[in-house]
Amino acid sequence: MSEPLNESPELASLQPLEGGWSGETFLAEAGGDRTVVRIFAGLRHLPEAAQIQAALLRLVDGLLPVPRVLELRRADPVADMPALLVTSFLPGTRGDLLLPTLDRAGLARLGAACGRIAGTLGGMPMLRRGTFVDGDLRIEPFELDLPAYVDGLGLDLPGLAEVAEAAQALLDEEPRTCLVHSDLNPKNLLVDPDTVAITGVLDWEFAHAGHPFTDLGNLLRFERDPAYVEAVLAAYAELRGTPPARALDLARAADLVALAELASREGANPVATRAAALLRAIARTGDLHATD
Incomplete structure (x- = not known):
């Protein structure tokens, strides 16, 4: 059940927030x-959508920040009048902005924090x-x-069908279902720049009930630094075993x-273009761990 908004935000006073829901999310003071x-x-x-995200x-709440x-x-x-969702403001720096500034120790701390987030979701x-x-x-x-x-995406990549068959067989070995954020990557995480603790997990628009390794895959899609990857996997293993x-x-x-979905939109944005390059490398080599 939804609650009425006691005092409507003055839309003229709202300041757009960068990242996340571009053009839809605003800071109010x-x-x-x-x-x-x-x-x-x-x-x-x-x-x-508003009710789903509020729920x-x-x-x-209490399990994740x-x-x-x-x-x-x-x-x-x-x-x-469109639906509105008003939430508290969380402090922190977006993870994708902080990552390039971190040394090996910082990458390991952030990786461990990310692994715990994915592991917590994987246990719901x-x-x-x-x-x-x-x-x-x-x-x-x-x-x-x-x-x-x-196949339905119409990607003309020789070798991709065989990779997809092998991936499906592997996924079928883990039939459990859990809560999936589905966009769990540094862009949607707020991080304390001093302690490298995660202060916020944002943008639940694509959340669903799905495979327990989906969020882990998102976290490790482009971030391949060994210090980060090893810490993510170790923290996930500690929680999920x-x-x-x-797990990788x-x-x-x-x-x-x-x-594959991102690659089907190559050229639409930098993420889709990078995903297409990565998918081509995977299809060409037949290796899910290939890099672009």
Whole structure:
């Protein structure tokens, strides 16, 4: 159930926030307090998107560092008012901005913190795989056929079909389902620049119930520095018990879904272009661990 917004934010006073939900997320300040306001406008959002994200933040609150839900307003089509979600403002520097400044020790600290986030999510069981459809987090089930999915994207990459078949076989060995953030990468993490502790896990727009190694794959997609990778895998193993080498194999296999989808949009943005280069290397070598 949603709560009414007691005092509507003055939209003219909102300042756009960089990163994350570009053009939809704003910083509001009143009486010395800072809050974050997300406006759910446009056709790309599910009707219940604001309620779903509010429910997810409440679900993981206390387990992960996430903003507190302060206010929630449902959309009012008659008044042409979009849904709004107001949350607390969390301090920190975006992880993708901090990463290039870290030495080996800093990379290891951040990697360990990221591994614990992925491991915590990997330990939050769900009954079936699927997408969330409302604020009660009801699930619309789906079953992923990775080879068919990749084929449907129309990517002309010799060798990719064989890689997808091998990845699907590996993923089938781990049938468990958990809560998946699905966009867990440094861009969506806030980090204390002094302690390198994670202060916020943001952008839950693509969260779903899915494979327990999906988030790990996202964390390790482009960040390949050994200090970071080894720390991520060690922290994940400490929580979930999966040996690092096997976890890395499963992570790469699980990430093939997102990698292929991004590659299908090559040229749309730098991330999609980089993903396409990485996917070409994987298809060419037949190795999920290939680099571009």
